[in-house]
Amino acid sequence: MSSKRDYYEVLGVARTATDDELKKAYRALARKLHPDVNKDPDAEAQFKDLSEAYEVLSNAQKRQIYDRHGHQGLRAGGGGPAGAEGFPFGDIGDILESFFGGGGQGGRPGATRGSDLRTQLELTFEEAVFGCEKELEIPRWENCLICDGSGAEPGKPPTRCTSCNGSGEVRRVQQSLFGQFVNVTPCDRCRGAGQVVTHKCVECNGRGSVRKTRRLTVTVPAGVDNEMEIRLNGQGEGGERGGPSGNLYVRLQVKAHPRLKRDGADIICELPLNVAQAALGAELMIPTLAGEETFRVPAGTQHGHEFRLRDRGAPRLQRSGRGQLRVVTRVEVPANLTEKQRALFTSLAETFAPPPAAGPPPNPAPVTDGETGAQSPNAADGPKGKPRKSKGIIDKVKDALGIDGNE
Ligand SMILES: [Zn+2]
Ligand SMILES: [Zn+2]
Numbered sequence: 001m002s003s004k005r006d007y008y009e010v011l012g013v014a015r016t017a018t019d020d021e022l023k024k025a026y027r028a029l030a031r032k033l034h035p036d037v038n039k040d041p042d043a044e045a046q047f048k049d050l051s052e053a054y055e056v057l058s059n060a061q062k063r064q065i066y067d068r069h070g071h072q073g074l075r076a077g078g079g080g081p082a083g084a085e086g087f088p089f090g091d092i093g094d095i096l097e098s099f100f101g102g103g104g105q106g107g108r109p110g111a112t113r114g115s116d117l118r119t120q121l122e123l124t125f126e127e128a129v130f131g132c133e134k135e136l137e138i139p140r141w142e143n144c145l146i147c148d149g150s151g152a153e154p155g156k157p158p159t160r161c162t163s164c165n166g167s168g169e170v171r172r173v174q175q176s177l178f179g180q181f182v183n184v185t186p187c188d189r190c191r192g193a194g195q196v197v198t199h200k201c202v203e204c205n206g207r208g209s210v211r212k213t214r215r216l217t218v219t220v221p222a223g224v225d226n227e228m229e230i231r232l233n234g235q236g237e238g239g240e241r242g243g244p245s246g247n248l249y250v251r252l253q254v255k256a257h258p259r260l261k262r263d264g265a266d267i268i269c270e271l272p273l274n275v276a277q278a279a280l281g282a283e284l285m286i287p288t289l290a291g292e293e294t295f296r297v298p299a300g301t302q303h304g305h306e307f308r309l310r311d312r313g314a315p316r317l318q319r320s321g322r323g324q325l326r327v328v329t330r331v332e333v334p335a336n337l338t339e340k341q342r343a344l345f346t347s348l349a350e351t352f353a354p355p356p357a358a359g360p361p362p363n364p365a366p367v368t369d370g371e372t373g374a375q376s377p378n379a380a381d382g383p384k385g386k387p388r389k390s391k392g393i394i395d396k397v398k399d400a401l402g403i404d405g406n407e
Contacts, residue, residue: 004071007053015067019058026054027148034145036212114141114237114246121230121250123220125257129267129289129314131222138216138248141209142238147201149242151208158195163187168194193241209238218250223317225262226254259287265323267313270330273297278331286327288312295327303331 008015011025032038033047056062056074065074121134143149152158160166164187172183186192200206216235224230229251236246254262261268269287277284281299285292289312306328313323337345 005049005053007057007066010049010053011057017057022054022057026050026058030054031145036145111243112240113243114239116246117236117248119248119250120253121218121220122253122255123224124255125260125262126289127220128224128226128252128254128262129222131224131315132220134218134220136216136218136250137213138235139211139213140235140237142212142214143242144201144204144208144210146203147208149208149238149240150195150197151201151204151206152197153199153201156199158193158197161187161190161194161196163189164194166194168192208241216248220252221317222315223265224252224254225264225317226252228252260289262314263323263326265314265316266326267323268326268328271295271297271327272330272332273301274332274334277301278303278329288325289314297329301329301331303329305329 008017011017011022011029013021013025017025029050030047033043033050035044035047038047056066062074117138117140119136119138121136123132123134127134144151147154150158161168164170168187168190169184169192170187172185174181174183187194190196197206201208204210214235216232218230218232220230229249232248232250234245235248238245259269267289271284271286273282273284276282277297278301279299281301282297283294284297286295295307306326309325309327311322312325315322334341
C-alpha cells in the first residue's frame with residue numbers, strides 16, 4: 001500500500017486514454033485477474049488495484065484530481081475508492097460493485113438492486129465482550145463476470161427489444177369513466193431490460209448472475225450483545241443488470257456463560273455463600289472476565305447484596321470505558337444438616353433467644369422442631385441434636401462448615 005502504482009500504469013493505458021479505452025483495458029484485465037478465474041495468489045491484490053484504478057479514472061472528477069495531485073490528492077480530498085462503511089470486510093463485494101457499476105449511476109435499463117441477505121453468527125460470551133474476527137461463508141448470486149451481467153454471450157450483444165423499442169416499458173392509453181390515462185408497465189418480452197438476449201451466456205445460462213459461495217471476514221466490535229445485528233454493505237445478493245448489491249445482515253447469537261451474565265456493559269456474577277461465610281466474612285474465588293480471582297466478603301454480608309467493581313465489565317459498544325462487574329451474593333441456608341451442624345445451630349439459636357427470665361428450660365429453643373416434613377426429608381434420619389457445650393459458638397459453626405476463618 002505504501003508504494004502505490006500509477007493508475008494509468010495499472011490499466012496499461014496512456015494518460016490521454018478516452019473513457020472507452022479505459023473501459024476496454026479494464027474489462028480485458030479484469031477477466032484475466034478476477035480471483036474466480038485466476039488462482040495466482042497475487043491476482044486478488046492485482047485485481048483490487050485494477051478496480052481501484054478504474055474506479056478513479058472512470059470518474060471525471062476523481063481523474064482530474066488524480067492527474068493534478070496524484071494519490072495524495074485523492075486521500076486528502078476524501079475521494080478515494082469507496083469501501084464498505086462501518087466495518088472492514090472482505091473486499092470482493094466492494095470490488096464487484098465498482099466493477100459492475102453498482103451504486104446506481106449509469107445503471108442499465110432494468111437494473112435492480114440485489115436482495116438483502118440475512119445470516120446468523122454464533123459467538124462465545126468472551127468473543128462478544130472482547131470482539132473478534134469471524135469467517136462467514138455466504139452463498140449468493142453474483143453478477144456473471146463473463147457477460148458482465150447482461151446474460152448474453154460475449155461478442156453477441158443483446159439486441160434492442162422490438163416490443164418496447166428499447167425503453168423497457170410499455171405505455172398503453174386507456175379510457176375510463178374519469179377520462180383517458182396512460183398506463184405504463186414493464187415490457188413483458190424483455191422484462192424491463194429494453195434488450196433481448198439472442199445468444200445466452202454459457203457461463204450463467206443467460207441469467208446474468210452466478211451462484212457463488214463467498215468467504216467473508218466479519219470484524220465483530222467489542223461489547224456486542226445477543227440479538228444485535230451487523231450490517232455488511234453490498235455483501236448481499238448481486239444486483240440484476242448492473243444494479244447495486246444488497247446488504248448482508250448478520251444477527252449475533254451469543255452463547256451463555258456458565259457463571260457470568262450480561263446486563264448491557266455490566267457483567268453480573270452470582271456468589272453463593274453459606275451462612276457462616278455470610279456471617280463471618282470469607283475469602284472466595286469469583287469468576288471475572290480475566291479469569292478466576294479471590295474476592296473478600298466482609299463479615300455480616302446479607303443475601304442479595306451487590307458488590308460493584310468499577311471498570312471490570314464489558315467495553316461499552318461505540319463508547320469509551322467499561323461497565324461494572326457486579327457480584328451478587330446468594331446466601332444458602334443448609335437444607336440438610338449433619339448431626340453436628342444441627343447441634344451447633346441449636347446452640348446458636350439459644351444465643352439469639354431473648355434473655356431467659358429465670359432458669360433456662362431443659363429443652364431449649366423451638367428451632368429444634370425443624371423436621372416438619374417436606375422441606376428437609378433427610379433430617380428425620382439423624383437423631384435429635386444434642387445441645388450445649390462450652391466451646392464458643394462461632395468456632396463451632398466454623399468447625400462444622402469447614403472454615404478456617406481466623407481473622
Ligand atoms: Zn453470463
Ligand atoms: Zn421490451
